[in-house]
Amino acid sequence: MLIDSNDRIGLFLDGSNLHAAAKALDFDIDYKSLLKIFRNKGRLVRAYYYTALLEDDDNSPVRSLVNWLEYNGYTLVTKPAKEFLDTDGRRKIKGNMDIELAVDLMEMTEHLDHIILFSGDGDFRRLVEAAQYKGTYVTVVSTIKSRPPMIADELRRQSDYFIDLQDIQAEIQRVPG
Secondary structure, three states, rough: OOOOOOOOEEEEEEHHHHHHHHHHHHOOOOOHHHHHHHHHOOOEEEEEEEEEEOOOOOHHEEEEEEHHHHOOOOOOEEEEEEEEEEEOOOOOEOOOOOHHHHHHHHHHHHHHOOOEEEEEEEHHHHHHHHHHHOEEEEEEOOOOOOOOOOOOOOHHHHHOOEEEEEHHHHHHHHOOO
């Protein structure tokens, strides 16, 4: 990953996608370590974390994580998740944060030299291309080492750089304790 120490960096973490990628690799992320890595690589301008939340679930692990992130250097972008029953009567939760992430990323491009996008969602391919058109480098972080791979091939190919989550696992893995 080529980040100049003077680069203005923005982190954009697609919470549910990143969580799924880490789970596919069988580890939990230490978000303090993740932030430290990128603070040491350049000038971190902002670290955004995107997730949908169930409004009435104050005791969920996601709510605890969001509270911790908010007090420890991340800018949280949340919205209420929608709960519904599918055609088989199973409880489903929907909470897509793609638009929020895309809008914030495009608004920040003029203030950043390098964007680090933590997602494997192929829908972001055009977003990455638009940011690159504005002169911003884009690194995508996800994994091809899980089965199935968690990154869409078109997103990986569009990015300037790709970091496999497994390659930085030792640096960002939460150690139970």
